[in-house]
Amino acid sequence: MYQDDYGNPELYEEYCHTGDPQLDLEYERQPYYKQMPETVKNFLLNFSSAIKEGVLFDIQNMYENTFPQLSDHHFDKTSWPDEQEVAPLVNDDKVFMILYKELYYRHIHARQPGGPKLEQRVNSFFNYCDFFNLILSSESPVLLELPDIWLWELVDEFVYQFQNFAQYRARLTDKTEEEMEQLVSNSNVWSILCILNVLHSLVDISNIKKQLQAAAEGNDPQAVAGEFGGHSFYKMLGYFSLVGLLRVHSLLGDYYQAIKVLEPIELHKKSPYTHIPACQISTSYYVGFAYMMMRRYSDAIRTFSSILLYIQRTKQLYSSRSYQNDQINKQTDQMYHLLAICLVLHPQYIDESIQQVLREKNYQDSMYKMQCGDLESFKSFFMFACPRFVSPCPPSSDAPLEDYVKDPLEHQLQVFMDEVRQQKELPIIRSYLKLYTTLPIEKLASFMTDQSNKEEGTVATQDGVSDVEISNLLVHLLCFKHKMKNIVWTKGSSGLEGKFQSGSELDFFIDSDMIHIADTKVSHRYGDFFIRKILKFEDLNYKLKNINIK
């Protein structure tokens, strides 16, 4: 295979620098050009020595800046030089080669047109195994220093490639017989148990749970960190693995475990672990999503709005286009969609600046449609914003050759839509209740009947309302109360615990035949207004003082 890549050797000899940089660049982009460019060679040498010497600042700079730049410039749609070419350059440095291959396969996953081939997926998996074996089965901690951003992206990529592989193996329609055979013979590759095993081992070896607990209790985490967990390298890998587990469980639809694995983490607090924005944003996305699926809308809304507020305030950091920011911007968009769904199901007062974004046209219109019970709008919002669910197992060996990729999504969507359907009448009832402080049940029933008559185009045949209509309405009212009273987190580090609360803006109770309604009134905010006026006035004052009248 290595030989083949070189193609016709004669073409090689023709290659020489013309002295014209423009032409040289052209040359380098020719498909048959395979000799490693000098800049790439130098980069690899510098990179490997920086890693060997553990110069974090240099590693981070090369990892975050040089590598993507060189990728854009030399390897936009192709892969980086493969290991046979690189290994001799760095004297077969084993650790460096594993790390290099991590980036090599990551690049292939991101850039190769048509996605990675089966063989590349398998090799990438074994490379991850090499990496985790290296650090997990060592008797004493491996003395390796990598920037936290790399460690986060490594764990995140590991889960991503699992997800990507699970989708790949579920699509039986585009595989050759040979590929199918290979899939069967590699059934342990990217298996769910391997993934869970790795993430659990990283959590255990770093004692991260104990460390977080100690920190929460105000004790010194180092005291419980143990031999491995004392190193930042292991500690951060352990922390990121908790987030990795959150993601894996969410992808499988196990929202209970998803929140449960995060128990030691105090989500709403700033901690020494929250300095990687992508990690924090990803955590909030999956936590908020799990809460929404658990019908804990208050918690979901709180999680989304606090992270979206954080993103708004640090927005300028994500404006440039980079691989990291693309991901963050996409997740931000998805979270606004999820927040919109939650607010339709559970109207609640949120921060004005977040509300402002939701007033934009595409949200405003869809939210209105959802309020009117348009299930399609719910569906399209959900499908845009949900994670890419996967099945933990490949399709069974005797399954017909079909495309099973969408099955897990369809299932999650169906269960969620069942919930939405159960609540379909509630926004309509809410819109009537909002107009009153007290309302006889019979009167509300007649409104509801009028509404459904209008929809069906029939004219009301009788003046009063029947007993059936009243008892139907009673069912809806009970359902309203039930669905709006949910577990809300109050204190402690466990995200699962909480108390029953009705946090929605409208509430009511029934006294015999009368509905008593309690609404939430938001009075005008004047603080902001005054601050702006004060600033304006100061500015004016300043200018006035500087006017020189001669």
Place this chain on the structure above:
Amino acid sequence: MSKVVKMENGNETTISDMLGSIERYNPDHLPILQEYVQEQARDNTYDLEANLAVLKLYQFNPQLLNLDITYTILLKCLTNLPHTDFVLAKYLLLPLQMQDETVKDIIILADILEKCDFELFWERADKTPERFKQISGFFDSIRKYVSHVIGITYQTIDKDLLKRLLGRIDDKTLDLWLKKNGWKVSGKIVSIATQDVTIKTKNITEKIEFDNLGAIMAQCL
């Protein structure tokens, strides 16, 4: 939790400890977990986490799927309403389970309960009484849930309506539930709770403390 699991290395550990480790995904523990599900049904106890772990093992090993255990787990989830346990379990079901007629039927029952159409629920439950026999205390758990919903909705309720919602119970049983929930009867009306104390119009006003303004005011001097 006293239930003990034997590990591969011969050590013994409790189910909750086992579920906290990677061992929760080991299919060898499935028999003991399934037994534990049946024990919960028999003794009217409940352990959501263990039951979800069973469904997860089915998800990972579809060939080990046991439909009877699935029914028991789903019905047990209903006994813990108003919590959303049933939905959590439903997210974990396999296509094979979703296509099963009994599972479909239980999902319809759950749907009715979630929509709070209690009279319809009792009507349907009457048709398949044998299904609920294996879950001890099933109907009382549902009544507890109904009482919860009534408790948060009503200040006073018509006595006959209350009896219908609780499953067309007779006066003697009603007395029991009245006592349990601390509800009081006067004639045809039952007083549930004084809701007007807790359900009040909320006003969200901006609070600006003097401290917040201090700096600005000082600058103006």
